[in-house]
Amino acid sequence: MRSGLIHLTEKGYSSTGLDDVLSHAQVTKGSFYHYFDSKAAFGQALIDAYQTYFAQQLDAAFDDRARAPLDRLRAFADQAEAGMARHDFRRGCLIGNLGQEMGTLPEDFRGQLQAVLHDWQERTALCLQEAKACGDLPSDMDCDALAAFFWTGWEGAVLRAKLDRNAAPLRAFSRLFFTLISRQGAAS
């Protein structure tokens, strides 16, 4: 699973041969097929594992009551940046990578990828609603729409960070996102 995640976040699904994953993990084809019916089934299991890991990361950031709600989202962004930096900005987001590749993936992947993004957006919307309740966002802010906006932009920023091989696109997106929404607070 770990070898699969490394390959898919770095090179994508279509460019990753099962042989590369298995030889990197020192696992035989026989054992692989004991657990998975196909490369597609493996891909779907990787999405599930990634989602479980990521949901924990989001919960860890968003449940930190010591921070103001918007600072929790900032903390998540910093943490995600540190994660990319650890791998020298070579590995992107599994969900963003596969989303971009959807034109060549088995059709089952579509709903699964959409569900993951919706889950992240829902968790983020709850954090934004807390920010609204604290008066850190204007009372007419649509937190679901803002959470979707954050994730759309963040996936774009991860793509750029991989292209530029540095943190600048993540920081630039995050800085302006928080500037724009905080000024909103000031304006309301």
Next chain:
Amino acid sequence: MRSGLIHLTEKGYSSTGLDDVLSHAQVTKGSFYHYFDSKAAFGQALIDAYQTYFAQQLDAAFDDRARAPLDRLRAFADQAEAGMARHDFRRGCLIGNLGQEMGTLPEDFRGQLQAVLHDWQERTALCLQEAKACGDLPSDMDCDALAAFFWTGWEGAVLRAKLDRNAAPLRAFSRLFFTLISRQGAAS
């Protein structure tokens, strides 16, 4: 070239075999290699052609003096949405697709893709500066940063639109982008 663009915007570079492009275009390998040394050289020519086409699209939108500057950017977004709708949201942005695939592309592609995105950002920043000069953006707005923010988010939105196979992600991103920056104007 057209067949290459169709394949690369739909399926990406790695999943596209030269044979698919050539048989779709009814072109022989011999003629292909008369014009291009390799698949990589073809890919780079496609990026150039896409950039030329897109720069014209941006100029057409941004030079339309009948519209207020921010309405020109809105017009561009509407036009890009119509472009995706024409192909049933199966084709994404060549630059975003290749950016996501950078982990497996020839290293020469990186600088070329970055240069295209910078060019789009610069054109967009000029439009935003006009908006600032009209008082439609606050006087302390960093238009270069805002243009980069727009393109980061827009590439993310194109990815989502391809995943969802509809215009909703483009519209949602664009609506909130303009709401956030216009309220800025109201707040300044």
